[in-house]
Every structure is written in C-alpha cells, then in structure tokens.
Amino acid sequence: MVIYLIKRLFAVVPIILFAIFLMFVLVRLSPVDPAQAYLAASNIHPTEELLAEKRQEFGLDRPLIVQYFQTVADIVRFDFGNSYVTNTPVWQEITTRLPATLQLALSSILVAIIVSVPLGFLSAVYKNSWLDHFSRLLSYLGASIPQFWLGYVLIFFFAVKLDLFPVEGRGTWQHFVLPSITLSLALIAIYTRLLRASVLEELEEAYVLYGRTRGLKEKGIMAKHVLRISISPMLTGLGMNLGKLLTGTIIVEQVFSWPGFGRFFIEAIFNRDIPVIQSYVVLAACLFIVCNLIVDIIQLYLDPRISRKGRAQF
Amino acid sequence: MKIHNSKKNLFLALAACAALALSACSDENAAGSADAESDNPNSITMSWPRDIGPMNPHVYNPSQLITQSMIYEPLVSYEEGGEIEPHLAESWTVSEDGREYTFKLREGVQFTDGSSLTSEVVKKNFDAVLANKNSHSWLGVINVLDKIEVVDELTFKMVLTQAYYPALQDLAVVRPVRMLGEAGFPEDGDTSKGITEPVGTGPWVLDEYKTDEYAVFKRNPDYWGESPELEEVTIKIIPDAETRVLAFEKGELDLIYGEGVVSMDSFNYLKETGEYTTDLSDPVATRTMLVNSTSEKLSDLNVRLALHHGFDKQAMVEGITLGLEEKADSILSSNFPYAQEDIEAIEYDVEKAASYLDEAGWKLESGGAIREKDGQPLELELIYDKTDPIQKAMAETLQAEWSAIGVKLNIAGLELTEQIERRKAGNFDLDFWYNYGAPYDPHSMINVVAEDGWGVSEAHSNLPMKTELDEQVREALASTDETKRQELYGTILTTLQEQSVFIPISYMKKTVAYQNNIESFEFPANRDEHPFNDISVSK
Numbered sequence: 001m002v003i004y005l006i007k008r009l010f011a012v013v014p015i016i017l018f019a020i021f022l023m024f025v026l027v028r029l030s031p032v033d034p035a036q037a038y039l040a041a042s043n044i045h046p047t048e049e050l051l052a053e054k055r056q057e058f059g060l061d062r063p064l065i066v067q068y069f070q071t072v073a074d075i076v077r078f079d080f081g082n083s084y085v086t087n088t089p090v091w092q093e094i095t096t097r098l099p100a101t102l103q104l105a106l107s108s109i110l111v112a113i114i115v116s117v118p119l120g121f122l123s124a125v126y127k128n129s130w131l132d133h134f135s136r137l138l139s140y141l142g143a144s145i146p147q148f149w150l151g152y153v154l155i156f157f158f159a160v161k162l163d164l165f166p167v168e169g170r171g172t173w174q175h176f177v178l179p180s181i182t183l184s185l186a187l188i189a190i191y192t193r194l195l196r197a198s199v200l201e202e203l204e205e206a207y208v209l210y211g212r213t214r215g216l217k218e219k220g221i222m223a224k225h226v227l228r229i230s231i232s233p234m235l236t237g238l239g240m241n242l243g244k245l246l247t248g249t250i251i252v253e254q255v256f257s258w259p260g261f262g263r264f265f266i267e268a269i270f271n272r273d274i275p276v277i278q279s280y281v282v283l284a285a286c287l288f289i290v291c292n293l294i295v296d297i298i299q300l301y302l303d304p305r306i307s308r309k310g311r312a313q314f
Numbered sequence: 315m316k317i318h319n320s321k322k323n324l325f326l327a328l329a330a331c332a333a334l335a336l337s338a339c340s341d342e343n344a345a346g347s348a349d350a351e352s353d354n355p356n357s358i359t360m361s362w363p364r365d366i367g368p369m370n371p372h373v374y375n376p377s378q379l380i381t382q383s384m385i386y387e388p389l390v391s392y393e394e395g396g397e398i399e400p401h402l403a404e405s406w407t408v409s410e411d412g413r414e415y416t417f418k419l420r421e422g423v424q425f426t427d428g429s430s431l432t433s434e435v436v437k438k439n440f441d442a443v444l445a446n447k448n449s450h451s452w453l454g455v456i457n458v459l460d461k462i463e464v465v466d467e468l469t470f471k472m473v474l475t476q477a478y479y480p481a482l483q484d485l486a487v488v489r490p491v492r493m494l495g496e497a498g499f500p501e502d503g504d505t506s507k508g509i510t511e512p513v514g515t516g517p518w519v520l521d522e523y524k525t526d527e528y529a530v531f532k533r534n535p536d537y538w539g540e541s542p543e544l545e546e547v548t549i550k551i552i553p554d555a556e557t558r559v560l561a562f563e564k565g566e567l568d569l570i571y572g573e574g575v576v577s578m579d580s581f582n583y584l585k586e587t588g589e590y591t592t593d594l595s596d597p598v599a600t601r602t603m604l605v606n607s608t609s610e611k612l613s614d615l616n617v618r619l620a621l622h623h624g625f626d627k628q629a630m631v632e633g634i635t636l637g638l639e640e641k642a643d644s645i646l647s648s649n650f651p652y653a654q655e656d657i658e659a660i661e662y663d664v665e666k667a668a669s670y671l672d673e674a675g676w677k678l679e680s681g682g683a684i685r686e687k688d689g690q691p692l693e694l695e696l697i698y699d700k701t702d703p704i705q706k707a708m709a710e711t712l713q714a715e716w717s718a719i720g721v722k723l724n725i726a727g728l729e730l731t732e733q734i735e736r737r738k739a740g741n742f743d744l745d746f747w748y749n750y751g752a753p754y755d756p757h758s759m760i761n762v763v764a765e766d767g768w769g770v771s772e773a774h775s776n777l778p779m780k781t782e783l784d785e786q787v788r789e790a791l792a793s794t795d796e797t798k799r800q801e802l803y804g805t806i807l808t809t810l811q812e813q814s815v816f817i818p819i820s821y822m823k824k825t826v827a828y829q830n831n832i833e834s835f836e837f838p839a840n841r842d843e844h845p846f847n848d849i850s851v852s853k
Contacts, residue, residue, distance in 0.1 A: 032731045040731050042374035045452035046738075047767055053448055085376055086368070087508065096525055152556060160564045167561040168552055170527065257552045259526035267364075271375075272731075 008296075012289050019285040020075060023278050024068055034058060034272035038084050041271045058084055058274070075282055081275035083268070090279045093264060100170060101260035104252070105245040107176050108183035109238065116188045120195025120234070121227055127200065135192050142189025151182045151255035168257035179256040183249060187241055191234050198230035232299055239295030243288035355853050357546035358832065358846075360569040361558045365551050366529045369512035369520060372443055372490040372505040379488045379842040380572075381549065384518035384531055386492035389417060389436075389485050392753035392840045396651030398482045402431060402493060402515065412477030412794040419468040423538045425495030427513045433470035435496055437462045440472075442505045443490050449506070454761060454791070455484035455491070477792045479799060480757035487753055488842040517542050517847055526551055531846075543850040555580065562590075562827065569828045569835075571845060573598065576825060578636040584827045591828050594638065595837035597647035597821030599755075601639065601704075603696075604747035604769075605815050607776035608740055611692060616674035618814035621744075622660045624667035625715035631820040634707045638825065642818035645749065645759070645810060652756050652803035657811050667719045678720045685720035693722040696744040697736055700727030705746050708819065737769035745773075747816070751841040760787045760806055774815045783809055 035054035039046040055061045059070070074081060080090040123132040158178060159167040165174050202208065203226060211221040250262030261280070268276035367377035371386040389403040400406075403417040423431040440462045443450055450456040458478045463471040474481065485491050495513030499505060512520055517537045522530040531547045550567065552558045559580045561567050570576055576584070585592040605618050612618055631641045643659035646652070676685035676692045685692040696712065698705040709725040716723050723744075728736065736742050747770070749759040762768040764787035774780060783806065790802035810816050824837055826845075836848040 032729055033735075036731045036735060038375075040734060044374055044449065045768060046734065047448075047451060050448050050451065152560070155557065155560050160560055163564070167564050167566055168557050169550065254554050255557055257527075257550070257554065257557060259524075259551070263526065263553060 005293075005297075008293055012286070015289060016075075016282060016285050017072070019281050020072055020278065021068075023281040024071060027272070027274055027277060028064065030272070032272055034060060034084060034274055037270070037272040041085065071278060075278070080279040080282075083276050084273045085268070085271050085276075090275045093276065094261060094279060094283065097259060097261040097264050100258060101246060101249055101253070101262060104176070104179055104183065104249050104258055104260060105242065107180040108187065108245060109242060111180045111184040112187035112191055113238075115184070116191035116195060116234075117227075117231070119188070120192040121199055121222075121230075123192065124196040124199035124203070125222065132196075135196065139189040139193050142185040142187075145185065147182055147186065148251050148255050150185060151178070151252060154178045154182060155255075168255075170258055175256075179252050179258055182255070183245065183252050187245075190237060190241075194234050194237055195230060198233050199226060202226045202230045228302060232302060235295050235299055235302070239292045240288075242291040242295075243284070246284075246287050246291075354546050356544055356851060357548065358544060358568040358849065358851060359548040359550060359566065360571060361550045361552040361561065361567050361575075362572070363551075363553050363555075363558075363575060365526045366523070366549065368508065370505060370509045371492045371494050371512075371514070372439075372446075372509075373449075374489060377489075380844045381520075381529065381531075382492070383488045383516075383840075383843045384547075384846065385512050385514035385516045385520060386488075386494065387514060387516050388487070388492050390482050392483060392486035392843075394839045395649065396483070396752065398486065401486075406482075408794075410794070412479065412792070413474045415472040415474075415481060416465070417470055417472065419470070420538065421468060423515050424536050425493075425497070425513050425515050426519050426534060426536070427495050427497035427511075429496050431493065431515055432467050433464040434467075436470055436493060437464050438496070438499065438503065439493050440491075442494075442499070442503055445504060446506045450490050453484055453487065453490070454478055454757065455481045477794055479791060479793060483753045483757065486840060488840070518547065518844075521546075540847075542847045544846060547846050559584065562829075565829065567829075568832060568851075569826065569849075571824070571826045571828075573822065573824050576827070578638050581638060581825050581827065582636055589830075591826075591830070591832070591835075593826050593835070593837075595824035595826075596649045597640065597642075598824055598841045599748050599751040599822050600642050600645050600647060601819045601822055602642075602645055602747045602749065603817035603819060604737070604745045604773055605817060606740060606743050606745070606773040607813075607815055608773065609694075609743045611694060612743055613776045614674045615813060616670040617676070617692075619660070620667040620670035620674070620719065621716065621721070622814045622817050623663045623670065624719045624721070625712055626662045627819060628662070630708060630711045630715070634704055634711065635820060639820035639822055642821045644807065645816045645818045646756050646807060647821045650752065650755055652800060652807075654804050654807045657807060660811070660814065664719060671719060671721075676720070683717065683720065684722045691722060692720060693724065694743040695724045695726060697726050697728055697733055697742045698746050699730045699733050701730065702746075708746075734769075738767070738772075740769065740772050748822070753840055756803065756807075757791060760790060760803070763787055763806070763810065774813075777809075777813055777815065779809060779813075 033051070035051045035058060036046055038054060039050065044050070052061070059067060082088060083090050083093055086093065119135045119138070123129075123135040126132060155167050155178060158164045165177050169175055208221060208226060211225065212218070249258070249260055250266055252258065253260040253262040265276065265280050267273075268280070362378060362380065364378060365376065366381040367375070369382060369385060370377055371382055387402050389401060390406075391399050391401040393399050400420075402420055402423060404420045406415055406417045408415050419431055419433060419436070425431065429435070440459070443456065444459065447456060455478060458474045458476050460473045460475045463473060465471055472481070493515060494505065494509060495515070498509045498511050498513035500508060500510055515538065517534050517539065518531040519534045520529060521532040528551060529549045531549070533542055533545050550561075552561060555576050558567070558570055559576055562570050562584070581592065584590050605612055605621070607613055607618070628641045631639055644654065644657045646654070648655060671685055671692070675687045677687065678685050696709050698709045700706065706727060713723040713725055733745065737745050749755050762770040763774060764784040765771055771784070774783070777783065786802050786806050790799050790806065793799045793802065826835060826837070828835060831851050833850045833852055834848065835845065838845050
C-alpha cells in the first residue's frame with residue numbers, strides 16, 4: 001500500500017513537467033503578444049518603447065529556451081511569479097480565490113451524491129417503475145441542459161419570482177443552493193445512470209443468489225453487499241469529476257458572480273497573463289492527480305478485491 | 315473489526331472535512347454579505363463588471379476608473395460642453411508662450427489621512443508619474459511636461475517643454491494625474507509598484523472591500539466641497555450582464571450604470587416594463603470606420619466616397635443597436651468642444667455610390683455581381699473585434715449593403731490585440747475605430763491623425779494634403795489663440811469628412827436604469843467619472 005502510494009506520487013513529477021511544457025508551447029503559439037495584451041487591457045496606447053519595456057519587465061525578451069527553463073525552475077521552487085496585470089504574487093491571487101471554488105465544487109459533489117446514490121440504487125432495484133422513468137428523464141435533462149441556461153432559469157424562478165434565494169454572490173448557505181444545483185445536475189445525470197447500471201449488473205452475481213438462499217434479509221444484501229460494490233464505478237467518475245469541477249466552475253462562477261478562481265483565470269487568458277495561466281495549469285494537473293489518488297484509496301477500502309489485485313502486482 | 319473501524323473512521327473524517335469546509339467558509343462570509351447589503355436608507359447598491367482593483371491613482375488595469383474617481387480628485391474638472399472648472403486648483407494663469415501654468419491650490423483641502431493638500435504633495439505625485447513617463451506617454455501633457463516647481467505652500471508651477479493647449483483637459487482625466495496623499499506613497503515614492511493605502515481628497519472613502527465580491531464606499535465626512543446627499547455606495551461585482559439585470563429586477567441593485575453593462579435587449583426590456591427609470595447619456599464617443607488610404611483600391615477618393623454613400627447608416631444603427639446609439643454624420647458629436655455644426659453629412663445614396671465607382675473605373679460587367687477594373691475584382695477586407703457583437707453585426711450588414719453596389723467585402727473577426735497590431739502595421743482595408751470621448755477629445759483624436767504609432771496617421775498617409783493636415787494639427791495643439799484654433803479645427807474636421815478616411819457610423823452613449831427610490835440622477839460630463847455626487851434617494 002505504501003509502495004503503491006509512493007509510486008503514484010512519483011508519477012506526478014513527469015505529468016507536471018509535461019503539463020508545463022504543453023502550456024509553455026500553447027501560450028506561445030498564440031499570435032497575441034502578452035505585452036500588447038497587457039497594454040490593451042489597461043487602455044494604454046502601445047508605443048514600441050513601451051512594448052519593449054514591458055517585454056523586458058515580463059522577461060519575454062529572453063530566448064525561448066531560457067524562458068522555459070526559468071519557468072520550470074521557478075515552479076519547482078514553488079515560485080509562481082507575479083501576475084502581469086495585478087502585479088501581486090500569483091500564489092496570493094490563487095489562495096484568495098481558490099477557497100470559494102473549492103466550496104462550490106464540494107457542495108455540488110455533496111448534492112450530487114445525496115441525490116444520485118438513492119436515485120440510482122432505487123431505480124435499479126425498482127427497474128421500469130415510475131421512479132426509474134423519472135431518473136431516466138432527469139438524466140437526459142441533466143446531460144443536455146447547458147449550465148449557463150439552467151443557472152439563469154433557476155435564478156429567474158427561485159430568486160426573482162419566488163424570492164427564495166439570492167440572485168448572486170457568496171455569503172450565507174442560501175447563496176450555495178442555486179449554483180450547487182446548477183453544477184450538480186450534470187453530475188447527477190451521470191452518477192445515477194452509472195450506479196443503476198452497476199447495481200443491475202451486481203444483482204445478477206452469484207453472491208446475491210447465495211445470500212438469498214442463505215435467507216439473508218433483502219435489505220442487508222442490498223445495503224451491505226450490492227451497494228458497496230456497485231458504487232465503485234461511481235467513485236471513479238467522482239474522482240475524475242472532482243478535478244474537473246475544481247477547474248471547470250467557470251461558467252457557473254460567472255452566472256452567479258461567485259468569486260472563485262475560474263473568473264480570474266478567464267481574464268488571465270484574455271490578458272495573456274502567463275504566470276497566472278501556468279500556475280493554473282500546474283494546479284489543475286495536481287488537483288486531478290490528487291483527486292484520482294484519493295478516490296483510488298477509498299476504493300481500496302471499499303472493495304478489498306481491488307486491494308488484493310493491487311498487492312498481487314507489487 | 316479493525317478494518318471495519320478504519321473504514322468508518324475514513325468516511326467520518328471525509329464527511330467532517332466537507333462539512334467543516336462548507337460551514338467555516340459560510341460563517342466567514344455571512345458577515346461580509348450582510349455588510350454588503352446596507353440597511354441605511356440613504357445608500358444605494360450598484361453593480362460593476364470587474365473587481366475595483368488596488369485603487370492606485372497612478373496606474374491602470376486592474377483598477378477601475380469609476381472607483382478611482384470616487385477617491386481621487388483632479389486639479390481641474392471637465393464639465394458640460396468641455397468647460398474646464400477649478401477643482402483642487404482654485405485658479406491658474408498661463409504664460410504668454412503657453413509653456414508655464416501657475417496653479418493656486420484650494421486652501422483647507424485635507425486628505426483622508428488628515429494631511430493637507432500642498433504644492434509639495436502635488437509635486438510628489440507628478441514626480442511619481444514622471445518616473446514612469448513611458449507608461450503615460452499616451453497622455454499629451456505628460457509627454458510635454460518638463461517639471462513641477464513649488465513656489466509656496468499652495469502655489470506651484472507646471473513647466474512644459476512646448477506650448478500645448480489641451481494641458482488642462484489632460485489634467486482632468488482620471489488617471490494618472492490625480493492626487494494621492496502622503497500616507498499612500500511607498501517608502502521609495504515609486505507608486506508604479508503599488509501604494510500603501512488609497513488616500514485621496516475625494517467625496518468618498520473606501521470603507522470595506524472584498525476582492526471580486528463588493529466594495530463599500532462611505533461619504534467622506536471631511537470633504538472640502540459640497541457633500542454628496544448619499545451616505546453610502548455599495549458596488550457589487552457582477553461580471554455577467556444578464557445576472558445584473560436579474561439582480562436589478564429582484565431589487566438587489568438600485569442602479570445599473572455604464573457603457574455596455576447591459577445588453578441592448580435587456581435595456582429596452584427594462585424600459586418597456588415601465589417599472590424603472592431608464593435613460594441614455596449624450597454621446598460619449600463615435601463609432602467610426604477607419605479607411606486605409608494606402609490600400610491600392612482605397613487610395614481613390616471616389617471609392618471611399620462610394621463606400622460612404624453606399625450603406626443605409628440610419629437603418630443599420632437602429633437595427634443593430636436598437637436605438638441605444640444614434641446615427642453619426644460627423645466624427646465629432648456636437649456636445650464636444652470645437653465640433654463643427656456645418657459639416658455636410660454624406661448621406662445614403664446608392665445611385666451616387668454607383669456613379670462614383672463608375673467614375674473611378676470600377677465597372678460592373680453584365681451578369682457580374684462584383685465590379686472590376688483591369689481584370690481585378692473590387693474586393694476589400696474589413697477587420698473587426700470578434701468578441702464585440704455589434705462590430706460583427708455591422709460588418710455583416712456592410713457586407714450585404716456594399717455587395718449591392720458591386721463591392722465584395724471580406725470580413726475577418728480577430729482578437730482585439732491582433733486587430734490593434736494589424737491596424738498599426740497598416741495591414742487592413744477597413745477597420746472599426748473609436749475616438750476617445752470626454753475629456754480626451756477632440757485633441758487626442760486629431761493628435762492620432764498627425765502622429766504615427768497609432769495606425770491612424772499611417773492609414774491616412776496617402777492623402778494628397780497629408781503634410782498640410784499634419785501641420786494644421788500641430789498648430790492647433792500648440793496654438794494659444796482660441797479663434798485660430800477654432801478655425802484650424804474646422805479645416806481639419808472638414809478635410810477628414812470630405813476625404814472619407816473616417817466614416818462616422820454612430821454616437822455611443824452610456825445607459826442607466828434605476829429603481830424608483832432614486833430621485834435624481836445626472837450623467838457626468840467626464841466619460842470616466844462616477845455619478846454618485848448628484849444622486850439622491852427618497853427616504
């Protein structure tokens with residue numbers, strides 16, 4: 001187990017290095033000069049002298065290879081540099097905004113789990129019932145409704161017309177409700193179907209029949225055995241989606257004026273704020289890896305068969 | 315049993331973490347949110363698309379002009395019709411050669427740190443700006459500013475390297491020439507790296523601020539001038555235009571104000587409900603088409619005139635901007651100084667357009683759709699900012715309109731920075747361009763007509779009278795004789811119109827929508843200034 005974890009942690013290094021390389025190449029493929037973008041965003045007329053001065057200030061006048069190794073060296077030392085636009089350390093910008101994004105991601109995951117676990121499980125147990133049809137409809141809707149549209153509709157009905165929740169902003173628990181529902185509907189759509197399919201598959205397994213013949217209670221079989229094992233694919237999906245959520249709440253942050261990192265990142269892209277873009281890429285890579293790792297560990301606990309398989313490999 | 319317990323513990327730990335993270339942060343912000351929505355009846359809440367930024371008066375992005383103008387004040391202010399009025403400077407005299415301005419500061423003006431406004435502080439501000447002259451070279455007065463000399467505690471002299479008539483207009487802009495108090499300066503005095511705190515003399519003080527969420531401004535109790543009626547202004551950061559409208563409809567906002575802060579559809583919707591007051595400002599700038607005279611086909615005046623006559627401007631502007639902009643016949647609207655009332659409009663006339671093209675030798679072959687000359691089709695390229703829906707819609711309309719006179723228009727949507735680069739490199743036929751608005755115009759506009767580096771003078775360089783035009787611009791900017799200047803402006807604006815190197819399209823306006831608790835609202839004359847001093851609410 002420890003060796004497995006160490007191995008996984010070492011695998012992070014090449015992935016991060018590759019992410020930095022990819023980001024470095026992609027940003028520089030753009031025809032837009034960051035110095036020009038900075039001046040345009042500031043409404044300053046870009047004279048040649050000013051552009052040269054800014055390029056020098058940003059270190060963009062040095063050879064590409066030097067810039068690349070400098071970037072890698074800085075990131076290895078956890079020095080993410082200063083934002084071109086705000087002139088404050090990127091790390092400070094991230095730590096100011098990331099908690100808001102984390103909260104939103106976490107609350108959406110909670111809503112998704114609370115809704116999709118019972119719904120997915122029961123729609124498999126009561127296959128073809130009205131509940132199953134309802135969960136199917138919900139999944140179709142969740143998969144096909146664009147998030148920004150759903151956000152506006154929820155605001156219109158629940159904030160403006162019914163006056164139950166605030167339109168935008170962050171603060172009380174009420175502020176969480178609409179953005180969390182907006183973000184979680186797509187997840188509910190996926191998890192419900194995943195869990196339903198997985199439960200149906202498990203119900204065909206011999207151990208269920210064995211349990212029944214032993215006279216175990218149906219509830220016990222379902223809760224202690226079937227659900228525990230069927231939840232595994234859902235957890236894998238959760239791991240992948242948690243990373244995606246942390247980096248992909250941008251649209252919802254925009255619609256609900258949620259002061260998260262996504263909004264800051266979008267502006268950074270338009271302004272070609274390279275230090276912010278590269279920090280975001282590194283952070284996203286780390287988040288994806290860590291989230292997947294956490295899910296793998298949870299799975300090891302839930303399904304000892306995976307653990308045994310894992311040990312057999314070492 | 316042991317395994318079972320550890321599983322249980324793991325889940326408990328995860329659940330506890332999640333609950334803690336959510337609740338801890340909710341509590342932390344509950345206070346903030348409550349504070350953002352004030353109970354004070356003499357306060358208003360408005361929205362702004364971006365965070366207000368570090369409020370440094372000497373730098374630009376990401377600080378927002380509207381909030382910078384609440385805290386910091388200029389030496390002189392720009393008022394209706396371009397009148398320059400005393401502000402922190404009570405009076406001034408200009409030397410005969412136009413190179414020395416002697417200002418007398420108002421007595422008893424205090425910064426919010428308790429210190430007084432003196433010539434020394436003014437000099438310190440200008441020195442900080444001059445230390446980064448390159449960053450501010452776009453502002454004419456900084457370019458010609460030689461030094462600031464302190465005469466006595468309340469008198470100082472601004473010495474220019476050459477006469478420059480718009481010096482006072484330039485001193486009225488929001489940044490970088492507004493006054494920061496002593497306590498706001500960092501130890502080395504270099505404000506380009508940041509300030510220690512936003513200390514100004516303005517009617518508003520930043521009371522509370524949360525990055526990306528809101529900023530609360532309180533009325534400055536020690537303000538030297540007439541105090542605003544409002545006691546408090548909360549600015550909520552709402553980046554999305556539709557959410558802004560929904561928050562306004564719900565009553566979470568009292569005011570939506572600015573340029574492009576709501577979509578044209580939404581503005582008209584709010585207007586039609588009849589539940590709110592909506593209004594449009596006087597023109598703040600002109601949406602214009604820049605015509606590149608160095609492009610082979612556009613070097614011919616007849617072709618430029620044909621394009622100018624060849625589209626129904628009124629219909630296009632009304633159709634696309636839904637009445638929020640007004641058809642422009644001249645590049646300078648009549649509310650600006652030196653605007654020429656008698657400039658002849660170039661009206662929509664398809665027949666005239668066709669005859670100009672015939673005259674230029676661009677003929678339409680029978681059965682053909684595009685005019686040709688020496689086997690070359692009359693094909694032009696219009697570049698536009700792809701993120702701007704109005705530019706895009708106008709480009710598409712022009713494409714259709716000009717095809718009716720046998721001109722093939724190719725339209726290319728670019729990123730803003732690429733559009734600017736291509737303009738500067740002269741790599742375009744037609745491009746959307748805007749003048750700068752008050753208090754920058756008309757001097758900034760004519761300056762770019764004569765000076766290279768902006769892409770405008772370069773685009774006009776093929777005009778037969780280009781040398782005289784440049785000379786007239788320089789003379790107008792340096793002239794100390796008002797009558798002469800008026801005359802020069804007349805000549806310059808008429809030449810630009812007759813030569814059709816600018817095709818004025820529409821006058822852009824600011825929009826405002828407010829709830830009925832707001833009793834009075836006035837648009838500020840300065841495009842970048844905040845409107846809060848003149849707002850009153852029913853109590």
